[in-house]
Amino acid sequence: MLLTKEATLDLYFPIDDSLTIRDQIYHFVRQLIMDGHFSHKDRIVEAQLAKKLNISRTPVREALHSLEREGLLESIPRVGYKLRSMTRKDVAEICEIRIVNETLAAKWAIQRITPELVPMLEENIRASEEMARKGNPRKFVGLDGKFHEIIQRASGSERLVELCMLLRDSMMLCRVKSIYTSETVLEALKGHWAILHCIRHCAYDEVGRTIREHLNYAKQNILKVAFPED
Missing domain, CATH: 1.10.10.10 (Winged helix-like DNA-binding domain superfamily/Winged helix DNA-binding domain)
Incomplete structure (x- = not known):
């Protein structure tokens, strides 16, 4: 112990x-x-x-x-x-920077798209859905991180991967168990499906809006649970 x-x-x-x-x-x-x-x-x-x-x-x-x-x-x-203690301002700031970085990663991934990318993302989402259905939403933590990492690595920039992962890890300081319910996981996965749709169809201009909506949902969920007194 x-x-x-x-x-x-x-x-x-x-x-x-x-x-x-x-x-x-x-x-x-x-x-x-x-x-x-x-x-x-x-x-x-x-x-x-x-x-x-x-x-x-x-x-x-x-x-x-x-x-x-x-x-x-x-x-x-x-x-x-x-x-490290996190404030509402920290969460909002990290989320906004993540939106910029992960939009860039997704756009570069679309430019460099390979035949393996879409099946890998789809497999990840289906595995997450299965975990939620089985009542294991906490396992979504790793799968969620992997989904974003797949896109980041497909960008072809290791420097961008490092920046994205560092920001996500900082955000994890505010993650609490109550965030990961089957309901919130399935709602978050709607965002993953939307991002996958953009990548599948090379929707270069749409992917930024989709990522912003997805990460803003995550931000609001974290703020609601981590700072309930505010």
Whole structure:
């Protein structure tokens, strides 16, 4: 069990000899964050993490610093780290930048379209629909990210892929379990089908509007659940 200051988590740390210890810790903690294992009340304590994993504190400290620089964690003096706090302004800003970047990715993907692109996207959407029907909407998180990543990689620009994924990961800090209901997943998938329609028919001018509508829906859903008091 991994003890944070306010939370206890089941912990399995896979070993990957192709990476340094520091990089393994970085990817491990980052995945815990993306999977929603930490709440904003939890504290990630360097010494406790190092002790649990039976490694020195130096690679743990370096990994946590990297996650802080990436904008996923923030440091609390003499305590440890916590998830970076997000505001309504942050969510709106990230969403607007995502719209610009992902529209560009989709347009470049249309310009470079291959025979494999449309079937890959369609398979992803159908898998998401199946998860929703089976009552596993939380599994939509990974499939949703994969849908957008397929389009981004089809753009042919690794730099654009990195920017898009960084912004999406930042948005994940506001994702909460209640967002992922079968109803919200199926509604989001309408946006995926619309984006796929644009790509299938090379609707270069229409795809930007479709992506804006899709990401604005996601933004409003996040704001409603993550900031209910506003």
